Amino acid sequence: MLNFLKRIGSGNMKHYSDAWIEEWCQENGWTDLFIERCNSYWAFPPGAVMPEPIPMQVLRVIKAQKGLTCEERFWSITAVIATMIAAFVTYWLRCPIPLVAAFAFNAVTVAQLEVEDAY
Structure with a gap:
């Protein structure tokens, strides 16, 4: 949970x-998985004798099968x-500024x- 809270402030979302x-990796015989940086x-x-990046096509298939991560769900629910x-608040104050701020937050x-494709 602490790592999740640290990542929220880091600006990098784990997909x-x-x-x-x-x-x-276990299913396909790949060994010694390591994470170079977020989502890599x-x-x-x-x-093989040298490590290789997990192919983006594989990552896309995994993403399509598994859906959203906890972090992505958190941000989606927070936006809603x-x-x-x-x-x-916009209706109560009769002022559009809170809705504009929510739009900006949702855009980010x-x-x-x-x-994003890393490579």
Whole structure:
């Protein structure tokens, strides 16, 4: 839980659970998984002497099968709740600024949810 809270403030959103990647490595014979940086996974393919990055196609398939990580769910739910609160405050104060702030927050959240190809 502490690592999750540290990552929230870091600005880098994890799009893949480490357990998902480890499971794929076990199923496909890849060994010695390590995480170079956020969302960049390396391991030794079967019979290889040098580690290689987990292919992006594989990461996309894993993401399609498993869905959102806990961190992505947290930010999605937070965005929805912030929008509902902002809509109420906008109506109550008769001022559009809270809704504009919620829109800006949601724009940043959606941008963070976008999975970028590392290579």
